[in-house]
Structures are given as C-alpha cells and as structure tokens.
Amino acid sequence: MDMFKILTRGASLKKSKDASFDFSNPNKTKQSKKSTTNIQKEVEKETDFFHQKKHNLLKQVEEAETNDEDPEENSDEDNREEDSETLQKITSEEDAMSLRKSYKGNVTGDDIPLPIGSFEDLISRFKLDKQLLKNLIDNDFTEPTPIQSEAIPSTLFDRDIIACAPTGSGKTLAFLIPLIQKVLQSKKHAKKKSTGGAVKGLVISPTKELALQIFNELNSLNTKLGLSVAYLNKSLSGKLRNGVVKGSKFDIVVSTPLRLIDLVKNGALDLSNVDHLIFDEADKLFDSNFIEQTDAILNACSNNKLRRSIFSATITSSVEELANSIMTSPIRIIIGHKEAANSNIKQKLVFCGDENGKLLAIRQLIQDGEFKPPVIIFLQSITRAKALFHELLYDRLNVDVIHAERTAKQREMIIERFRKGEIWCLICTDVLARGIDFKGINLVINYDVPLSAQAYVHRIGRTGRGGRTGSAVTFYTKEDVNLIKSVVNVMKQSGSTEGLAQWMNDLSKLSKNEKKNLKRKPMERKQISTVPGIVRKKRKMRKEMIVASKKRTIEDKTGKKESSQIETSE
Numbered sequence: 001m002d003m004f005k006i007l008t009r010g011a012s013l014k015k016s017k018d019a020s021f022d023f024s025n026p027n028k029t030k031q032s033k034k035s036t037t038n039i040q041k042e043v044e045k046e047t048d049f050f051h052q053k054k055h056n057l058l059k060q061v062e063e064a065e066t067n068d069e070d071p072e073e074n075s076d077e078d079n080r081e082e083d084s085e086t087l088q089k090i091t092s093e094e095d096a097m098s099l100r101k102s103y104k105g106n107v108t109g110d111d112i113p114l115p116i117g118s119f120e121d122l123i124s125r126f127k128l129d130k131q132l133l134k135n136l137i138d139n140d141f142t143e144p145t146p147i148q149s150e151a152i153p154s155t156l157f158d159r160d161i162i163a164c165a166p167t168g169s170g171k172t173l174a175f176l177i178p179l180i181q182k183v184l185q186s187k188k189h190a191k192k193k194s195t196g197g198a199v200k201g202l203v204i205s206p207t208k209e210l211a212l213q214i215f216n217e218l219n220s221l222n223t224k225l226g227l228s229v230a231y232l233n234k235s236l237s238g239k240l241r242n243g244v245v246k247g248s249k250f251d252i253v254v255s256t257p258l259r260l261i262d263l264v265k266n267g268a269l270d271l272s273n274v275d276h277l278i279f280d281e282a283d284k285l286f287d288s289n290f291i292e293q294t295d296a297i298l299n300a301c302s303n304n305k306l307r308r309s310i311f312s313a314t315i316t317s318s319v320e321e322l323a324n325s326i327m328t329s330p331i332r333i334i335i336g337h338k339e340a341a342n343s344n345i346k347q348k349l350v351f352c353g354d355e356n357g358k359l360l361a362i363r364q365l366i367q368d369g370e371f372k373p374p375v376i377i378f379l380q381s382i383t384r385a386k387a388l389f390h391e392l393l394y395d396r397l398n399v400d401v402i403h404a405e406r407t408a409k410q411r412e413m414i415i416e417r418f419r420k421g422e423i424w425c426l427i428c429t430d431v432l433a434r435g436i437d438f439k440g441i442n443l444v445i446n447y448d449v450p451l452s453a454q455a456y457v458h459r460i461g462r463t464g465r466g467g468r469t470g471s472a473v474t475f476y477t478k479e480d481v482n483l484i485k486s487v488v489n490v491m492k493q494s495g496s497t498e499g500l501a502q503w504m505n506d507l508s509k510l511s512k513n514e515k516k517n518l519k520r521k522p523m524e525r526k527q528i529s530t531v532p533g534i535v536r537k538k539r540k541m542r543k544e545m546i547v548a549s550k551k552r553t554i555e556d557k558t559g560k561k562e563s564s565q566i567e568t569s570e
C-alpha cells in the first residue's frame with residue numbers, strides 16, 4: 001500500500017479515533033474541560049489575524065521610546081491605560097500569589113522578587129533594552145510563560161536560580177532574556193570605565209544539537225543589539241586554539257562541556273570574567289557522566305560575582321542538593337509538579353507481546369491514522385535505531401535516523417530537513433531526548449521503554465511544546481515488565497490512563513544499581529525485523545556476492561591484484 005496516502009490520510013482530523021474534536025459532528029464530540037481550554041487557546045492564537053497583541057506591544061515600546069526622548073510629550077494617560085488593558089500588572093504580593101496560583105508556581109527563597117505579568121513590565125521595572133523587547137515581539141513572543149514570569153526578574157535581581165518547569169514551557173527564553181540584558185548592561189558599564197572585552201555569559205548544554213539550538217535563539221534575540229555571541233563548534237574551537245580568533249572577543253558563549261574545558265585548559269579561553277553561568281538540562285550535567293566536567297567549568301568561572309542558574313524539566317532532590325552546595329541563597333522556582341510530564345501530552349502504553357509485535361504495532365498506528373507526522377521514535381541503542389531505520393525504509397516511509405555515530409554535519413542536516421518537513425519520521429537514540437525544539441511534533445513513540453521517569457518525561461516532551469498538544473505512545477513487551485513502573489507513575493500523575501492495568505500498581509521500581517547496570521549494558525533485545533531469519537541470511541549472502549563480484553570486475557579491469565589476495569586465493 002502507498003505509505004504516503006496512509007500518512008496523509010492519518011493526518012486528517014476526522015480520521016483519528018481519539019481526536020478530541022470531531023469537526024464533522026460536534027454533537028458526537030466527547031471533550032474534556034482541559035481539551036476545550038487548549039482548543040480555545042489554539043483558536044485564539046490562530047485567529048489573532050491582525051496580531052493585535054503584537055501591535056499593542058510595539059506601540060507601547062515606541063511610546064516608551066518617545067517618552068525617553070521627550071517626557072513632556074505623549075502624556076496622554078488615557079491612551080496608555082487603554083493599551084495596557086490587556087497587560088497584567090503585578091504590583092503586590094497578592095497579585096503575585098494569584099498569578100502563581102494560576103500556573104501552579106511554587107517559588108521559595110529569601111527576598112523573592114515579584115513575577116512579571118507581561119514583557120512590558122520589564123521596561124518599567126528593569127529598564128529592559130527596548131530593542132530586545134522589539135526582538136521578542138518580532139519573534140511573536142508577546143506574553144511571558146510562567147517560568148519566564150518568575151525566572152526573568154529573579155535573574156535580573158542577580159540571584160542564583162534553581163528552575164524546574166515542564167518540557168516545552170519556554171525555559172530557554174527564561175534564561176536568555178535576562179542574560180542578554182545583563183550582558184548589555186555590563187558592556188555599557190565597561191565602556192564607561194574603558195575596560196576591555198571578556199566572556200561575560202556562559203550557557204552549557206549536554207548535547208551539540210541543543211547548544212546549537214540555544215545559540216540560534218540567542219542570535220535571533222541579539223538582532224541589532226551588537227553583542228558578540230558564539231557557539232563553540234569544531235571550526236571555531238580550532239580557530240580559538242591556534243589564536244586566529246581571540247576568546248575575549250565574545251560576550252556570550254554557548255557550548256557543550258568537553259569542548260569548552262579543552263579550550264580553557266589550552267589557555268585559549270578565559271572564563272574568569274564570567275558573571276552569568278547557566279546549566280541547561282542541569283540534571284544531566286550534574287549526573288555521573290558529566291559531573292567532573294561541570295566541576296571543571298565551575299572552577300574555571302572564578303569571578304566572585306558569578307551568578308549560577310540551573311534549568312531543567314526534571315531536577316531530582318540529589319541534583320538540588322548539589323546545586324545548593326554551589327549557590328548562594330538561590331531562588332527555587334518550580335512550575336507545576338516537579339518532574340511531571342507536560343499536561344498537553346496524551347500518553348498511552350501499548351503491550352506488544354514480543355519484539356516482533358512492536359513493528360506490527362507501528363504498522364497498526366499507521367492503519368489507525370494515529371501515526372500523524374511529524375513523528376519521533378526513540379530506541380535504546382544505535383544498533384537498534386539503525387535496524388528500525390532500515391525496516392521502515394523498506395516500508396517506504398519518509399524516515400531518517402540520528403545517533404552518536406553520525407557526524408555532526410549529518411546530524412545538523414537531518415534535523416534541518418526534519419524541521420522543514422522533508423522527513424516525516426525521525427528515529428533516534430536518547431541523544432535527541434532533551435531540549436530539542438521541533439515545532440508541531442504530533443507523536444512520540446518509545447519503541448524501547450526508557451530507563452527512568454526523567455528520560456521518559458524528556459523523550460515525550462518533544463511533543464506538546466509551546467502550548468500545542470501531542471501524543472506519546474510507549475511500547476512494552478513481557479521482558480519490559482520490570483522497566484515500566486516509572487512510565488506508569490508519570491502517566492498516573494498526569495492523569496493518563498490509556499493502557500494502564502491494575503497489576504501495574506504492584507510493580508516495584510528498578511533499584512539505583514539495576515538502573516546503573518542497564519545504562520552500562522542495555523537490555524538485550526531480539527533483532528528488529530519482520531523478515532524471517534532465512535530470508536535475512538539469503539539477502540546478506542546476495543549482498544556479499546554482489547560486493548565480491550564488483551571487486552572482481554575492478555581487479556580484472558586494473559589487473560592489479562594485491563599479493564596478499566593472491567596468496568589467500570591460492
């Protein structure tokens with residue numbers, strides 16, 4: 001059957017069994033209150049044809065600029081009040097409490113600043129650079145998300161921060177906006193004192209893909225601001241190492257840990273003037289695989305005025321403890337339930353019997369119209385990701401695969417093609433589980449059960465981002481019974497029950513040791529293939545014969561047989 005037809009058919013709203021709104025027959029629709037609100041929000045977003053909010057905000061920025069130039073002019077309070085009607089002003093603890101209640105925000109620490117109710121607040125309260133606000137508005141960021149409402153003022157008040165908010169809730173801007181503002185201010189200050197340049201802001205991410213994504217976002221917010229920003233890729237690192245480029249030229253650097261440490265050790269990059277250090281996906285950077293590198297970065301950032309922030313959708317108590325030990329009187333911001341899945345994601349568990357059943361389950365999703373591209377599929381190992389890729393290629397699905405064995409260039413290219421919609425289904429290992437922001441992913445499939453609640457939350461968090469909805473399906477077999485407890489717990493906490501069974505309540509979680517062992521040596525699973533072993537063997541033999549025959553032809557043509565080959569053939 002033509003897979004393209006199946007896929008496009010699956011993308012229709014009417015086809016989906018579980019679509020929360022049947023446009024063809026509204027009376028038939030079973031809608032939860034939550035989905036009504038989501039639909040309303042989406043409709044509101046989509047029908048803001050004239051970008052009213054954007055227009056109002058831009059007008060206010062312009063007014064603020066004119067007022068700066070001539071405070072006598074434009075003193076028409078009535079006008080301004082009218083424009084500000086849509087903006088929420090937070091001026092008291094009561095306002096703050098009710099705002100926090102609305103987004104289930106729990107903020108603790110000493111002297112916590114009031115949250116912001118709008119980006120406009122940043123101009124009146126913090127003299128936010130107007131070009132920066134314009135850049136936000138130009139990028140369609142007209143209202144702060146909850147984590148932005150809280151983390152931006154705290155950072156602007158020079159506080160250390162521990163921030164935990166759901167996947168896709170805007171944590172990147174929550175640290176980039178105040179970082180840019182702070183660095184702009186410190187540059188102005190340095191100019192007055194005519195001191196030289198130095199790296200002032202540093203953002204650390206566990207993967208190259210995420211670092212590049214953060215850098216791109218930083219770059220777009222930096223339009224017309226003139227900060228010098230860098231992502232330490234291979235080429236720039238080389239130039240820094242051999243002195244073609246000076247590290248002190250950059251105001252803000254985004255990097256993965258190893259590359260950065262390498263440059264610091266070589267003396268190519270000096271971090272002793274860094275004022276703001278941000279660890280994104282901090283729980284990953286504080287785990288045993290990264291902790292030595294993280295420690296080295298902390299040591300290199302020796303400025304005693306250094307402010308540190310950690311951000312993630314999952315921050316365990318032990319990570320918090322570690323963070324507390326390196327911070328001074330931090331503000332702890334938790335939006336929603338710590339380590340919970342984003343509430344915009346519909347989750348389900350699917351029992352597949354055995355490994356072969358998983359492939360059939362994918363084909364079933366396609367048949368049922370639930371496989372709505374773009375789709376991401378996660379597997380536990382490179383070998384398995386490759387095997388599934390070949391299997392789905394065989395199905396003529398528009399698919400590609402990303403894992404650690406692909407070059408950085410290949411990975412970048414595939415991501416770009418996936419973002420453009422040229423690839424509909426991306427197969428990957430956990431290398432893409434965290435932070436990567438693909439807009440509009442409809443479905444995440446956990447082909448192999450993730451090893452922890454955190455890994456599950458991040459993987460499924462590739463969908464349901466920026467206020468959109470999405471679905472996540474986790475396959476399991478009888479061998480996975482010991483692994484699914486953490487998935488079951490996250491699902492229960494988010495109120496998702498599809499595929500849950502009574503017996504799952506009695507399951508016990510994996511111990512720390514068991515998890516460690518599984519990380520070191522992933523669970524052995526049967527090879528991915530619906531093709532019987534005998535056919536696979538024949539295919540392999542045929543392939544080998546073709547290779548051998550090609551080789552023989554080349555040898556015949558060139559007449560150059562290597563002596564070793566002659567020896568063996570004889």
Ligand SMILES: Nc1ncnc2c1ncn2[C@@H]1O[C@H](COP(=O)(O)OP(=O)(O)OP(=O)(O)O)[C@@H](O)[C@H]1O
Binds near residue numbers: 312461465
């Ligand atoms: N204020 C805003 N208004 C509208 N969209 C926003 C706003 N802030 C962020 N977004 C969008 O929301 C999406 C998710 O943001 P982001 O990647 O920062 O999420 P995150 O919280 O870091 O997620 P993760 O935990 O997976 O890393 C992005 O597409 C971003 O452009």
